[in-house]
Amino acid sequence: MSVPRLDIDLRKIHDNASALVDSLGHCGISVTGVTKAMLGCPAIADAFLQAGVRSLGDSRIENIETLRTAHVSAPIAMIRSPMMSQAARVVASADSSFNTEVEVIQQLSAAAESTGKKHGVVLMVELGDLREGIMPADLECTVSEAFRLPGITVRGVGTNLACRYGVVPDQESMDRLSALADSIEATFGLTLDVVSGGNSANLKWAFGNVHTGKINDLRLGESMLLGRDPVDRRPIAGLHTDAITLVAEVIESKIKPSRPTGATAQAAFGDVSIPGDRGLVPQAILAVGRQDVDPDGLQAQPGVEISGASSDHLIVHSGRERLPVGTELWFEPNYSALLRAMTSPFVSKVIRPVRAGNSPAGPTEG
Numbered sequence: 001m002s003v004p005r006l007d008i009d010l011r012k013i014h015d016n017a018s019a020l021v022d023s024l025g026h027c028g029i030s031v032t033g034v035t036k037a038m039l040g041c042p043a044i045a046d047a048f049l050q051a052g053v054r055s056l057g058d059s060r061i062e063n064i065e066t067l068r069t070a071h072v073s074a075p076i077a078m079i080r081s082p083m084m085s086q087a088a089r090v091v092a093s094a095d096s097s098f099n100t101e102v103e104v105i106q107q108l109s110a111a112a113e114s115t116g117k118k119h120g121v122v123l124m125v126e127l128g129d130l131r132e133g134i135m136p137a138d139l140e141c142t143v144s145e146a147f148r149l150p151g152i153t154v155r156g157v158g159t160n161l162a163c164r165y166g167v168v169p170d171q172e173s174m175d176r177l178s179a180l181a182d183s184i185e186a187t188f189g190l191t192l193d194v195v196s197g198g199n200s201a202n203l204k205w206a207f208g209n210v211h212t213g214k215i216n217d218l219r220l221g222e223s224m225l226l227g228r229d230p231v232d233r234r235p236i237a238g239l240h241t242d243a244i245t246l247v248a249e250v251i252e253s254k255i256k257p258s259r260p261t262g263a264t265a266q267a268a269f270g271d272v273s274i275p276g277d278r279g280l281v282p283q284a285i286l287a288v289g290r291q292d293v294d295p296d297g298l299q300a301q302p303g304v305e306i307s308g309a310s311s312d313h314l315i316v317h318s319g320r321e322r323l324p325v326g327t328e329l330w331f332e333p334n335y336s337a338l339l340r341a342m343t344s345p346f347v348s349k350v351i352r353p354v355r356a357g358n359s360p361a362g363p364t365e366g
């Protein structure tokens with residue numbers, strides 16, 4: 001099987017998604033399954049949907065189109081504000097989108113009208129992390145403009161924290177979002193379907209608290225795929241952290257000095273740190289590098305330690321043991337490493353088990 005590769009265990013992803021859907025269900029919160037880190041992979045979307053997620057979300061129109069081409073029929077939200085230049089594609093493939101700019105919503109309305117559809121809009125509110133969002137004082141005005149557009153249905157409000165500055169979602173920010181939703185409903189005499197409280201970083205708040213207020217949806221990617229809480233990257237109790245692993249192959253294995261010889265300057269990626277002298281040590285090189293993965297985001301299998309990386313090489317130590325050339329080693333990727341590996345054409349993606357209905361038994365490789 002080709003290396004480097006991502007081994008993707010659908011059963012474990014299903015387990016993770018199902019555990020989160022069930023426990024959030026007890027808090028009255030449904031889950032939007034976010035597929036962007038998996039580039040809109042239909043098999044992952046199926047695993048999420050079979051686990052009970054209510055809808056799917058992705059930040060790229062290309063990924064949403066991939067899902068539609070594979071006949072995924074669940075509701076899909078575009079969770080990054082659409083580019084005006086892509087309004088027609090967004091309306092064609094996504095049921096709804098997250099928005100912060102009236103000009104964009106006008107374009108979406110025009111595109112929807114010309115195809116005789118209504119496009120759903122969730123208005124994102126800025127609550128402190130300073131990424132996307134309408135300032136709370138401007139929300140009512142934006143709602144009233146969106147409300148008047150013939151191709152648009154205002155479906156709800158949402159917020160996103162923890163992504164730019166790591167602002168932690170807490171009771172205060174969630175209460176603010178609930179209060180904004182209440183006031184929009186009262187002012188416009190409508191019921192919002194969606195009050196989307198945030199991403200995987202909201203789980204501690206959701207599980208630690210019974211006052212979910214009007215929050216009825218969370219958008220989850222990382223927690224379901226990697227089994228970790230993005231706030232501290234700790235494993236979430238009961239979830240698998242090895243549903244996705246990166247596998248790479250040893251191409252050189254030698255005993256070498258632990259310190260370099262000669263005067264040193266910047267290395268290929270600017271690193272200037274030199275390790276302490278541990279004498280001669282076994283060193284192995286794997287055929288994977290920064291072009292394929294973020295090496296700082298890899299956790300090696302037990303007994304193996306990552307000691308350096310360049311574009312095409314990952315250097316590891318494995319105690320006293322010399323690893324035979326050709327050995328495959330596995331690593332758990334963090335979100336950054338996963339994103340890059342999914343996006344690298346040099347890393348194959350192996351999904352197990354194959355989807356029901358695909359004939360020859362065995363993994364699918366892409």
Ligand SMILES: *Cc1c(COP(=O)(O)O)cnc(C)c1O
Nearest residue numbers: 034079160199200219220221222
């Ligand atoms: C990526 C993204 C998510 C999912 O975040 P995770 O941390 O992977 O759960 C949710 N909402 C928005 C707006 C996003 O861009």
